[in-house]
Amino acid sequence: MWKGKKVSKIQKKSRMSLLKRFIWYVVGFALFFAPFALFNRGLAFLLDEKRSGDIHATCFRMPLVDMLTGKGIVILSVTGISLILLLVSAFLLGPFFCGKLCAAGAFTEYLSRLLPDKWKVDWSKYVNPVPLRYGFFAAFIIGPIIGLSLSCSYCGYSFFEKFTNGGIWGDFGVLGSTAIITAFLWLVVFGLFTKGGRGYCNFMCPVGAAQNIVHAVGAKLPFTMKIKYDRKKCVSCNACVKDCPMRALTQGEDKKIQHSNHNCITCQQCVAVCPTKSITYGFGKGGWQQEEVKPVQEPKPVEKGA
Numbered sequence: 547m548w549k550g551k552k553v554s555k556i557q558k559k560s561r562m563s564l565l566k567r568f569i570w571y572v573v574g575f576a577l578f579f580a581p582f583a584l585f586n587r588g589l590a591f592l593l594d595e596k597r598s599g600d601i602h603a604t605c606f607r608m609p610l611v612d613m614l615t616g617k618g619i620v621i622l623s624v625t626g627i628s629l630i631l632l633l634v635s636a637f638l639l640g641p642f643f644c645g646k647l648c649a650a651g652a653f654t655e656y657l658s659r660l661l662p663d664k665w666k667v668d669w670s671k672y673v674n675p676v677p678l679r680y681g682f683f684a685a686f687i688i689g690p691i692i693g694l695s696l697s698c699s700y701c702g703y704s705f706f707e708k709f710t711n712g713g714i715w716g717d718f719g720v721l722g723s724t725a726i727i728t729a730f731l732w733l734v735v736f737g738l739f740t741k742g743g744r745g746y747c748n749f750m751c752p753v754g755a756a757q758n759i760v761h762a763v764g765a766k767l768p769f770t771m772k773i774k775y776d777r778k779k780c781v782s783c784n785a786c787v788k789d790c791p792m793r794a795l796t797q798g799e800d801k802k803i804q805h806s807n808h809n810c811i812t813c814q815q816c817v818a819v820c821p822t823k824s825i826t827y828g829f830g831k832g833g834w835q836q837e838e839v840k841p842v843q844e845p846k847p848v849e850k851g852a
């Protein structure tokens with residue numbers, strides 16, 4: 547009885563959280579993606595820069611190539627300021643762009659939630675996504691140094707924009723064979739049929755990986771925001787693990803919850819569904835580790851004849 551009531555309450559909380567997050571993602575869509583791209587256009591206007599009003603204006607691929615090939619990067623530019631905001635916000639708040647604003651990542655997550663779980667693969671059971679996403683990020687960095695071209699054909703943003711704008715204007719742009727294969731991976735294999743719906747985010751997105759690298763460092767400091775856990779309150783119901791879109795939570799052998807700052811996007815879905823408020827988002831030293839229970843000290847053996 548208690549369990550049944552709790553489950554439906556958790557589902558309600560999950561839906562409310564999804565709705566609140568959806569509103570954030572709509573704001574993110576309006577700010578960064580064509581046809582609106584209000585942030586990109588506003589910044590370009592302030593800096594008197596002639597940039598196209600789409601997500602490509604904020605992408606750090608070209609500035610990265612310029613930096614690595616010795617051309618340097620203009621800080622006071624749309625891309626320069628976007629890159630600084632992206633990394634500073636990830637350091638202080640966690641991957642804020644991923645968790646609150648990136649409509650591309652949210653699109654596949656919400657799409658995947660339309661399918662029953664039994665049809666989806668939980669890749670994290672078979673492979674740890676963290677080395678893969680950092681490996682892909684390393685290839686993204688090393689590629690330009692050894693003369694490889696990093697094409698928009700591999701980009702989830704690009705596909706999302708093509709999809710939404712294609713839906714609005716009926717123009718899906720040019721799609722080569724690499725783009726079609728990557729689109730299939732992004733939308734179908736790693737989206738629709740992946741538990742959490744964020745396989746592209748977890749395995750392939752360099753923007754997400756860059757934010758998680760700085761978040762993993764920032765989360766160790768007391769003045770930054772991070773996801774925190776109180777082991778003593780946890781009743782091991784597993785609701786947080788099931789609802790985490792990034793599969794950043796696992797249940798240990800002791801039934802307590804483990805968490806990775808290397809792929810958590812601080813979306814706070816786990817905070818919303820936790821029935822005992824064991825998971826919170828806020829300031830604090832050491833983040834996840836700080837509430838760990840100290841090991842119980844063994845009582846000293848009583849000496850015979852004492």
Ligand code: SF4
Pocket residue numbers: 643644645648649650651652702703746747748751752753754755
């Ligand atoms: S990992 Fe990439 S695609 Fe996913 S939410 Fe973050 S920036 Fe967007």
Ligand code: SF4
Pocket residue numbers: 773789790791792793794795805809810811812813814815816817
């Ligand atoms: S651990 Fe929580 S905050 Fe982090 S990605 Fe999962 S649900 Fe979101």
Ligand code: SF4
Pocket residue numbers: 779780781782783784785786787803819820821822823824825
């Ligand atoms: S942290 Fe909360 S949601 Fe997760 S297992 Fe513990 S009680 Fe359940």
